Amino acid sequence: xxxxxFYSPTYFAFGKGTENEAGKYVKKFGxxxxxxxxxxxxAVRSGLIDRVKTSLEQEGLPYVELGGVMPNPRxxxxxxxxxxxxxxxxDFLLAVGGGSVxxxxxxxxxxxxxxxxxxxxxxxxxxxxxxxIGVVLTIAAAGSEGSGDSVITKEEGMLKRGTGSExxxxxxxxxxxxxTESLPAYQTACGATDIMAHVFERYFTNTTEVxxxxxxxxxxxxxxxxxxxxxxxxxxxxxxxxxxMWAGMVAHNGIVGVGRSQDWNxxxxxxxxxxxxxxxxxxxxxxxxxxxxxxxxxxxxxRFCQMATRVFGCKMNFEDPEVTAKxxxxxxxxxxxxxxxxxxxxxxxxxxxxxxxxxxKLGLGDGKTGGFVELTSEDVAxxxxxxxxxxx
Amino acid sequence: xxxxxFYSPTYFAFGKGTENEAGKYVKKFGxxxxxxxxxxxxAVRSGLIDRVKTSLEQEGLPYVELGGVMPNPRxxxxxxxxxxxxxxxxDFLLAVGGGSVxxxxxxxxxxxxxxxxxxxxxxxxxxxxxxxIGVVLTIAAAGSEGSGDSVITKEEGMLKRGTGSExxxxxxxxxxxxxTESLPAYQTACGATDIMAHVFERYFTNTTEVxxxxxxxxxxxxxxxxxxxxxxxxxxxxxxxxxxMWAGMVAHNGIVGVGRSQDWNxxxxxxxxxxxxxxxxxxxxxxxxxxxxxxxxxxxxxRFCQMATRVFGCKMNFEDPEVTAKxxxxxxxxxxxxxxxxxxxxxxxxxxxxxxxxxxKLGLGDGKTGGFVELTSEDVAxxxxxxxxxxx
Numbered sequence: 042x043x044x045x046x047f048y049s050p051t052y053f054a055f056g057k058g059t060e061n062e063a064g065k066y067v068k069k070f071g072x073x074x075x076x077x078x079x080x081x082x083x084a085v086r087s088g089l090i091d092r093v094k095t096s097l098e099q100e101g102l103p104y105v106e107l108g109g110v111m112p113n114p115r116x117x118x119x120x121x122x123x124x125x126x127x128x129x130x131x132d133f134l135l136a137v138g139g140g141s142v143x144x145x146x147x148x149x150x151x152x153x154x155x156x157x158x159x160x161x162x163x164x165x166x167x168x169x170x171x172x173x174i175g176v177v178l179t180i181a182a183a184g185s186e187g188s189g190d191s192v193i194t195k196e197e198g199m200l201k202r203g204t205g206s207e208x209x210x211x212x213x214x215x216x217x218x219x220x221t222e223s224l225p226a227y228q229t230a231c232g233a234t235d236i237m238a239h240v241f242e243r244y245f246t247n248t249t250e251v252x253x254x255x256x257x258x259x260x261x262x263x264x265x266x267x268x269x270x271x272x273x274x275x276x277x278x279x280x281x282x283x284x285x286m287w288a289g290m291v292a293h294n295g296i297v298g299v300g301r302s303q304d305w306n307x308x309x310x311x312x313x314x315x316x317x318x319x320x321x322x323x324x325x326x327x328x329x330x331x332x333x334x335x336x337x338x339x340x341x342x343x344r345f346c347q348m349a350t351r352v353f354g355c356k357m358n359f360e361d362p363e364v365t366a367k368x369x370x371x372x373x374x375x376x377x378x379x380x381x382x383x384x385x386x387x388x389x390x391x392x393x394x395x396x397x398x399x400x401x402k403l404g405l406g407d408g409k410t411g412g413f414v415e416l417t418s419e420d421v422a423x424x425x426x427x428x429x430x431x432x433x
Numbered sequence: 434x435x436x437x438x439f440y441s442p443t444y445f446a447f448g449k450g451t452e453n454e455a456g457k458y459v460k461k462f463g464x465x466x467x468x469x470x471x472x473x474x475x476a477v478r479s480g481l482i483d484r485v486k487t488s489l490e491q492e493g494l495p496y497v498e499l500g501g502v503m504p505n506p507r508x509x510x511x512x513x514x515x516x517x518x519x520x521x522x523x524d525f526l527l528a529v530g531g532g533s534v535x536x537x538x539x540x541x542x543x544x545x546x547x548x549x550x551x552x553x554x555x556x557x558x559x560x561x562x563x564x565x566i567g568v569v570l571t572i573a574a575a576g577s578e579g580s581g582d583s584v585i586t587k588e589e590g591m592l593k594r595g596t597g598s599e600x601x602x603x604x605x606x607x608x609x610x611x612x613t614e615s616l617p618a619y620q621t622a623c624g625a626t627d628i629m630a631h632v633f634e635r636y637f638t639n640t641t642e643v644x645x646x647x648x649x650x651x652x653x654x655x656x657x658x659x660x661x662x663x664x665x666x667x668x669x670x671x672x673x674x675x676x677x678m679w680a681g682m683v684a685h686n687g688i689v690g691v692g693r694s695q696d697w698n699x700x701x702x703x704x705x706x707x708x709x710x711x712x713x714x715x716x717x718x719x720x721x722x723x724x725x726x727x728x729x730x731x732x733x734x735x736r737f738c739q740m741a742t743r744v745f746g747c748k749m750n751f752e753d754p755e756v757t758a759k760x761x762x763x764x765x766x767x768x769x770x771x772x773x774x775x776x777x778x779x780x781x782x783x784x785x786x787x788x789x790x791x792x793x794k795l796g797l798g799d800g801k802t803g804g805f806v807e808l809t810s811e812d813v814a815x816x817x818x819x820x821x822x823x824x825x
Contacts, residue, residue: 042610042675044448049441055692056436218434250672252659253680256652264645280642283434287692288645296688299679300447 042251042300049294051187052213055287057279059215060089060177063135064096067175070212072133075104076126078146079137080111084179087223093137093177105129110138113315113322114145116195119159122149126172134174136211139232140183140322143176147191147209150174163193168206176214181221181286182232182323184239184293186214194316200402201316216290218282226273230380231323233269236289237262238326242305243298245337245344245413255347257297262352264288266376273380304412307333310421313399318391327382328389331374332428335367337414342366371433378433386429393429396422434643434692441686443579444605447679449671451607452481452569455527456488459567462604464525467496468518470538471529472503476571479615485529485569497521502530505707505714506537508587511551514541518564526566528603531624532575532714535568539583539601542566555585560598568606573613573678574624574715576631576685578606586708592794593708608682610674618665622772623715625661628681629654630718634697635690637729637736637805647739649689654744656680658768665772696804699725702813705791710783719774720781723766724820727759729806734758767825778821785821788814 052070054062067075075097077090084090085108097104107122125131126149136146150171152159162168176186185191189210192203221229244258264284271281291297307330314325338345342362349355349369353376358364374384383389400422409415416424444462446454459467467489469482476482477500489496499514517523518541528538542563544551554560568578577583581602584595613621636650656676663673683689702725703717730737734754741747741761745768750756766776775781792814801807808816 042448042672042679044451045445047445047447048443050444051440052442053437053439055439056434059436250676253653253656253676253683256656257649257683260648260652261645264648267644280434283692284642284645287434291645291649291688296683300675 043248043302045299047295047299048207049187049210049296051211051294053187053216053290054213055216057217057219059217060092060220061096063093063175063177063215064098064100064102066213066215067097067102067133067135068100070133070173070175072102072173072175074129074131075102075133075135076122076129076131076149077104077106077135077137078110078122078142078149079106079108080139080142083223084137089177089179089220090137093135105131110142110145112141113194113201113319114141116160116193119145119148119152119193123152123159126153132172134172135177136174137177137179139178139180140185143183143185143211144191144193146174147171147185148193151206151209160195162204163195163202168204168208171206171208174209174211176211178214178216178286179220180224180228180232181282181289182235184236184289186211186216187290187294192312199316201312214290216286218279218286221282221286222277222279224276226276226381228321229272229276230269230382231321232289233265233285233380234323234327234377234382236285236292237265238307238330239292240297241330242307243301243303244348245304246301247413248301251301254297254299254301259351261288261292261297266352269380306410306412306416309403309410310424313402314389314391316402317395317399318389320389320391324383324389327377328384328386328391328428328431329424331370331377331384332424332431334370334373335427336420336424338366338370340414345369374431375433384433385431391429393426396425396429399425435640435694437691439687439691440599441579441602441688443603443686445579445608445682446605447608449609449611451609452484452612453488455485455567455569455607456490456492456494458605458607459489459494459525459527460492462525462565462567464494464565464567466521466523467494467525467527468514468521468523468541469496469498469527469529470502470514470534470541471498471500472531472534475615476529481569481571481612482529485527497523502534502537504533505586505593505711506533508552508585511537511540511544511585515544515551518545524564526564527569528566529569529571531570531572532577535575535577535603536583536585538566539563539577540585543598543601552587554596555587555594560596560600563598563600566601566603568603570606570608570678571612572616572620572624573674573681574627576628576681578603578608579682579686584704591708593704606682608678610671610678613674613678614669614671616668618668619773620713621664621668622661622774623713624681625657625677625772626715626719626769626774628677628684629657630699630722631684632689633722634699635693635695636740637696638693639805640693643693646689646691646693651743653680653684653689658744661772698802698804698808701795701802702816705794706781706783708794709787709791710781712781712783716775716781719769720777720783720820720823721816723762723769723776724816724823726762726765727819728812728816730758730762732806737761766823770825776825777823783821785818788817788821791817
């Protein structure tokens, strides 16, 4: 195990009706003037935004609001939010939505305390400070409610880039599984895929002797394998929704990945897909993640056997472990298909002839990207090709 | 899943050499005058206390010190510590040791900001505020480095009582597995037993549909089953020590127990043993926990089958599930025996004829204590009798 630090100081309030406590928590964490940030019309139509406003009013907290966050959140709205915060003297950001809304709020929070262009932070500059953030989560997926990460797409050139800082961790996150019940099956499945990807990118490591984090990773994965088909079959299954929602936080607040090298190449490779085609991040991951696995599994066959047997219940083939390793990957792809996810370019709406463009935008050039297996541009092209032509 | 809140704002610094950063973290979290609190001579003899002092001096932080914390920490030293903090204007407590030292420091931290008798907090009064605490952990066991709990023994009558408050959570915890390598095998095994007990007391629940926390519990338990025999065989196995140390934190900071009813009766029943015989808490748990399981398993045979198959790899007996349930308990007791733990009263140094005294001190009277199964005084006596006569 490698040396590490772990710090997850977010206060989580989980369960039915907790969104009505938003005002109480904003006050507890020192907010006096709030920007309510949200996405499309569903949070308004469902009455959620009104309930949040009521809870702020009950605490005597003034607010302004900024809706309109899109999936793959854009820089344009971030600039607008920063301007609004500065003009209105906002000192607390309340993100009501899923990962896109939270990530957008994080960018606004950092940009509001910075004189330069916020995009600097998504180009390598470290974020030292940001306005405090609170979350009312409506989608179990990104884990942004418990992480210090944020991903934004710059509209010029559709560049999708991420950043991370302790300063971006939410002060509190309100997680009511009921709020996810109205989510269509497709988006629910996208979220589940994203959650599993967050674990897999920590699971495939070159660090040895990390039994505790291996087992914690597998705990989240097994939960997703059990609970996801249940919510696809019945979107109003509160208990399954609750298990998935908490699993999504555990998957990405850091606790299952400490002390081990990680590999975030699948996320990076996917980002080019969702940036170019504006597809859902989770759908892109469903296409990329098993394809990445197929490309790299020979690097450590036994690790893939461990996944196959522990997570998907495959029988170990002791004569030919590669059979088990490949069966595990096949199980994962079948699972993704069964919950309604695309598994190749055609189902996603991507085109094999765009692969050179995708590789080019990833920007590796003649370099490599590190991880479980180091990848060159040609390797990435191979992964895209596997993804283009994948079948069950 | 039940509604819950979860808040674990401790900063964890894990790995080799991290104790040399103690001063840096005290400063980061606002300390200006420190009480170094520790136990017996080993922390002094090993040079650990000197290293911690040096790191404080490097940050220009003045300190006073108070050693002498005993296992099952006593009220007498707590009173002394409170007096010292008040007299010296201490504003930060640095606990260097295991659970006993940390729990003693927590009691001092709360008592130093209170005009009454600190024992009030161990008699039901809620702790609203406490001095900030930092930890340099030397034993993987109690989980006190990541929890808001504290257990103190009142010398008059040897009353062992616990308390819990968010105010008692450490600001930071430094966890260097190397510091645990000098621990004798017996104490190492006691610590491992305590860690497993912390998980079991969350695992045996009447709340249904808690797959994510079930799986997280099992992740910690399987890690302990794998790693504990390795450190008993080789105390200098850093990797096994590291896995156990992080497992010990995860077991008790709350994350594996959210949203479900819990059962802390084994801990309470054990406390009377360690209070009366001054035996190690972990050794007492090794005697009590499987005995409690034997007494209650019929309440939910399938949950015990789940433990038996998932944690101990037992084969499920579908014709007679009780066989599997009992086999799981037997596996646990055999595991405890194999790592050198006592499994009955004789091996622990307890006496069957004291059972009425033990039951009386627990103080249930004609009442019941809630949990997985509600227990009367007579039930507790039965559990003590099973424990008195247990064998492999």
